[in-house]
Amino acid sequence: KGIWQAVELGIWLRQRYGSTVLPVFNKDKVFILSSDSERAIETAQGVAAGLFPPSGDRVWESSYLQFWQPTPIQTAYGTIDALLRPTKVKCPAYDLANTDEETPIAAKINAEYAPMFTWLQNITGMESIDFWNINDLYDIQREVGYYCSRLEGSCPSVVH
Template sequence: MYTLGKRLRQDYSHFLSESYIEDEVYVRSSDTVRCKASAQLVLAGLFPPVGHQIWNPDLPWQPIPISYVPRQEDNLLSLEKPCHALGEALKRFLSSDQMTNHTIVHEKLYKYLSLHTGQDINDVFLVHKLYDTLKIEKHHNLELPPWTKHLPWDTMYEIAALKLFIYTIATDTQKFSGGVLLKDIIDKFSDRSINGSSLKLIIYSAHDSTLVPALQSLGFGKIFIPDYGAHLAFELHKINETHEIRVLFAENFNSSLTLLPLSFCPSPCTLSKFEEQLRSREILPTDWDRECLN
């Protein structure tokens, strides 16, 4: 993630101030240790101290504040704030014929996982959690249990990836997941374009379950599990007195950002059209708390 911060510094050096300026940077993290640590690493690579900010010549680092709220109260970066409407929509989908058939097809795998883990592995959420754990252990060259040698890893991947897409599989759930983040970005861009906000950079440090719903809400239909450090970048450009938005995506912290085509808003996509199109598709919440009660 430190490497990602250095890459962002290189990519946006023409726009960002050389030194960290509080009014120009806002960082919001999910209230988890790994997300806050990731944000700190990105900031360390992005804003090494320069000039009067160098307080220790042996340490090219400076403290930069990170904002967060408890996960049970966070509907922006975490999907753990209670939402009745989202919960009911998920129940309907999980009990649908599609998911019932999915469970039947993978019943043998679920039984195998349950037998060897000692847990009742019977849905995509638990498969995702197990897959994620094994993936991390494998990434760190830890020895996996012998029973994992017989796992159908491709099938495990597909089931685990499906868990990330459940939150946006229907339009009426997108406003409670990916739509919340998109609305926050639009609001901050609007403040910049209308009121001349001094903000130049907003960083959100969150989860694959934050990134995937945002991508889905933008029309990115591929079902996948994001790699470590995968990230979206939203750019606001002022061209001939018109504010345009560009969306870019990088597959991991080592990848370069590439333009993400928006089928609903071909380039040049103005900020107003971007918001208008997302609202017409009912992806942006108007009053999240009230709509969650319905």
């Protein structure tokens, strides 16, 4: 559903700004930037597919690909970008206020989800997982699903 919403956004942008949008994608005139997470890249591809539908010699012979054309998506891999990843930019005043507010919440969540955090540490090899670094695990649902499928469904109840 999410990727289709991205395609619909691209279609809407094309309809809304049609006269200012190029008729076909041109890599020398259009630069699409995404953060380096898989979900963000896929969303950018969906928007590009709706915004730049293939036409003329850009239509593939295959019926499977006739409504799609490859569109390069640039990523800000490994860089700190205030636009794409504002939470990665260091701001001491924000960090202090945020820590003061989140500390009691973190303690409660760490206690409540301790078994799950321990289980995740064991399967990921991370030294420590808690409220403060759980976001370091990207695509965790996919990883847990893959791990559980290898164990033929014998996942502990903490993940269900």
